[in-house]
Amino acid sequence: MQKNLPIGRFIDSHTEGEPTRVLLAPDGGFFPETLAEVIAGWTRENRLEIPSHYLALCANPRAADAMVCALVCRPSRADALCGVLFWNANAPLGMCGHATVGLGRTLRHSGVVMPPRAIIETRVGDVTGETLADGRVSFANVPARVHACDVQVVLEQGGCARGDIAWGGNWFYIVRLARPMGAHADELAYAGSILRAIEREGLRGGSENGGQIDHVELVFPPSRADADARNFVLCPNGTFDRSPCGTGSSALLASLAARGELAPGARWRQESAIGSIFEARYARLDADSITPTITGRAFIVAEGTLVLDPNDPSRTGCWRENS
Numbered sequence: 617m618q619k620n621l622p623i624g625r626f627i628d629s630h631t632e633g634e635p636t637r638v639l640l641a642p643d644g645g646f647f648p649e650t651l652a653e654v655i656a657g658w659t660r661e662n663r664l665e666i667p668s669h670y671l672a673l674c675a676n677p678r679a680a681d682a683m684v685c686a687l688v689c690r691p692s693r694a695d696a697l698c699g700v701l702f703w704n705a706n707a708p709l710g711m712c713g714h715a716t717v718g719l720g721r722t723l724r725h726s727g728v729v730m731p732p733r734a735i736i737e738t739r740v741g742d743v744t745g746e747t748l749a750d751g752r753v754s755f756a757n758v759p760a761r762v763h764a765c766d767v768q769v770v771l772e773q774g775g776c777a778r779g780d781i782a783w784g785g786n787w788f789y790i791v792r793l794a795r796p797m798g799a800h801a802d803e804l805a806y807a808g809s810i811l812r813a814i815e816r817e818g819l820r821g822g823s824e825n826g827g828q829i830d831h832v833e834l835v836f837p838p839s840r841a842d843a844d845a846r847n848f849v850l851c852p853n854g855t856f857d858r859s860p861c862g863t864g865s866s867a868l869l870a871s872l873a874a875r876g877e878l879a880p881g882a883r884w885r886q887e888s889a890i891g892s893i894f895e896a897r898y899a900r901l902d903a904d905s906i907t908p909t910i911t912g913r914a915f916i917v918a919e920g921t922l923v924l925d926p927n928d929p930s931r932t933g934c935w936r937e938n939s
Contacts, residue, residue, distance in 0.1 A: 624639065624640050624641045624642035624643070624644070624647075624921070624922070625639075625640040625641070625642065625643075625644045625919070625920070625921055625922075626638065626639055626640065626673075626918075626919065626920060626921070626922050627640070627722045627725065627726060627916065627918070627919040628916070628917050628918040628919065629718040629721055629722055629914045629915060629916050629917060630718070630858075630914065630915055630917060631714035631715070631717040631718045631721075631859050631912055631913065631914040632714065632717075632858070632859040632860060632888060632892035632893065632894065632912050632913060632914075633858035633859055633888060633890045633892045634682060634684070634714045634857055634858040634859035634861075634888075635679070635680060635682055635683045635684070635718075635858075635917075636683070636684050636685075636686055636712075636714065636715040636718030636719065636722070636914070637673060637674060637679060637683055637684070637685045637686070638685075638686045638688060638718065638719055638722045638723075639673065639685055639686065639687045639688065639922075640688055640726070644726065646688050646689055646690050646698055647687060647688065647689040647690065648689075648690055649689050649690060650689060650690050650691070650692040650699055651689055651692065651699030651700070651701060651737050651738075651739065652692060652699075653689075654687065654689055654699070654701055655701065655739060664708050664739075666703045666707065666708055668932040669924055669931060669932055670685070670687075670703070671703065671705055671706075671932070672705075672924075672930075672931060672932045673685050673922060674703070674704055674705050675705035676930075677930055678922070679705075681705065681853065681854075681855040682851075682855050682856075682857070682858055683704070683705070684702055684703070684704050684709065684712050684714070684715045685702070685703050685704070686700050686701070686702050686712070686715045686718070686719050687700065687701045688700050688719070688723075689701070691735075691737060692737060695735055696735040696736065696737050696742070697723075697728075697730070697731065697734040697735055697736055698723075698736060698737070699736070699737040699738075700715075700716075700719060700736055700737070700738055701738075701739060702715050702738070704851060704852065704853045705853045706851075706852045706853035706854070707830075707852055707853075708739070709786060709852075710738070710739060710740040710785050710786045710787075710824070710825040710863070711738050711739075711740050711741075711743065711757065711758060711784075711785025711786060711862075711863050712785070712786075712862065712863065713755070713757065713784075713785065713859075713861060713862010713863045713864075713865065713866065713894075713910050714857070714859040714861065714862050714912070714914075716736065716743055716745060716753075716755050716862060717745075717753040717755065717862065717910070717912045717913075717914045718914040719736070719745075720734070720745045720746075720747060720753035720755070720914070721747075721753055721914035721915070721916065722914075722916065724747060725916050730747060732746060733745070733746050734746065736755075738758070738785075740758055740785055740824060740825055741758035741759070742758070743755050743756060743757055743758060744756045748911070751913070752911050752912060752913050753911070753912065753913075753914060754909060754910065754911040755862070755909070755910055755911075756907055756908070756909045757784065757785055757862065757863070757866045757907065757908045757909070757910060758784075758785050758866075759901050759905040759906065759907055760782065760783055760784040760785070760866040760867055760869060760870040760898070760905065760906050760907075760908050761782065761783050761822075761870050761874075761904050761905040761906070762780055762781070762782045762783075762870050762871055762874040762904075763781040763782060763783065763787075763821045763822045764780065764781045765780045765871075765874065765875070766778055766779075766780065767779060767780070767781055767789070767819065769789075769810060769813035769814055769817055769819065770813060770817070771809050771810065771813050772809055772812060772813065773809060777791050777810050777813065778791065779791040779792075779810075780871045780874075781819065781821050781829060782867035782868070782870045782871050783821060783822060783824050783867060783870070784862075784863040784864060784865070784866030784867030784868075784869075784870060784908065785862070785863035785866060786825065786830065786831050786863045786864075786867075787821035787824070787825065787827065787828060787829040787830060787831065787867075788829070788831045788832070788833045788849075788863070788864055788867040788868075789810060789811075789814055789819070789829050789831070789832050789833070790833045790835060790864075790867060790868060790871055791810065791832070791833070791834050791835065792835045793834060793835065793836050794837070795836065795837075796836060796837060796839070797834075797836040797839070797846055797848060797889065800848075800856065800889060803834060803848045803856070803889070804848075804850065804855075804856055806834070807832040807834055807848065807849075807850035807856070808832075808850060808854070810832045810850075811829075811830075811832050811850060814829050814832075830852040831849060831850060831851060831852065831861075831863070831864060832849070832850040833847055833848070833849050833850075833861070833864045833867065833868065834847060834848040834849075834850075835847050835868065836848070838887045839887065839891065840887050840891065840893070842885060842893070843885045843886065843887035843893060844884050844885050844886065844887075845868075845884075845886060845887065846886075846887040846888070846889070847860060847861065847864060847865075847868070847886060847887070847888065847889070848889045849861040849864045849889075856889055857888065857889070858888060858889065858890050858892070859888050859892060859894065859912065860886040860887060860888040860892060860893065860894040860912070861886075861888070861894075862894065862910045862912070865884075865886045865894050865896045865908065865910055866896075866908035866910065868884075868886070869884060869896055869897075869898045869906060869908045870898075870905075870906055870908070872884070873898060873900070873906050878898075880897075880898060880899055880900045880906075881897055881898075881899070882897065883895060883896075883897055884896045884897065892912075893912070894910050894911065894912045895910075895911040895912070896908060896909065896910050896911070897909050
């Protein structure tokens with residue numbers, strides 16, 4: 617893929633409160649490159665780097681801080697529906713659960729004929745999505761697993777945090793707390809201090825996605841009677857997930873399974889920081905891994921054509937008067 621490929625159509629949605637911007641080719645279809653070709657075109661010195669004008673599509677002034685972009689491209693094989701690359705305003709993501717739900721809703725909205733179970737290629741493996749009779753979207757995620765339990769980090773403000781390092785399509789440090797969730801700003805600051813401690817101490821996950829632990833998940837008692845837990849997820853761009861977080865819920869299921877706290881097939885209802893819900897289950901894949909299934913709602917909110925004016929000082933997502 618060329619770095620200067622024209623930006624085409626977009627469809628915006630939100631999944632249980634968290635926004636997704638699906639990027640389509642100028643004709644409204646999939647980009648003609650495969651996912652592997654897109655990644656190869658955007659990789660420099662073995663590092664995937666989203667071009668600045670693409671990063672700008674999920675940053676101010678074009679989008680809210682919580683936006684995730686999903687670029688939809690041609691599948692690499694006949695049994696897959698499409699490939700998709702996810703990123704936020706900071707960097708590429710491995711997988712994105714809320715955006716997968718949003719993608720499923722968006723493709724149906726745009727007229728794509730969806731198979732009963734659609735295989736979607738991501739940079740960390742295939743996921744399989746389906747639309748349920750009630751309109752919700754469900755997807756079977758990439759295999760999730762726990763890398764290490766009860767890993768302690770020392771916080772800059774004093775004290776320690778203890779959490780599980782788990783993979784659910786991104787790497788998470790999961791901290792369980794007995795207290796209710798506090799103000800979002802307070803939890804954002806606390807999760808940020810944990811992430812800085814992780815970076816300072818050089819903690820890593822396994823081989824998936826380079827082992828970088830770039831999400832912190834705080835797990836609280838639920839505020840809703842119909843939920844099992846409530847989470848606050850710090851994302852790599854410094855904002856928090858408004859949805860219950862699909863990859864975070866997958867990582868939490870792996871932690872619950874490893875600890876013998878949730879049986880295969882049992883329903884888990886995960887509440888988000890804003891009170892929305894994902895329904896989750898898992899199947900045992902092997903002794904170390906599970907296959908999570910996450911279900912949620914998505915709603916279309918806007919569609920149109922994106923414009924990058926060469927004279928716009930903010931075309932790369934920040935104000936640069938002399939650019």
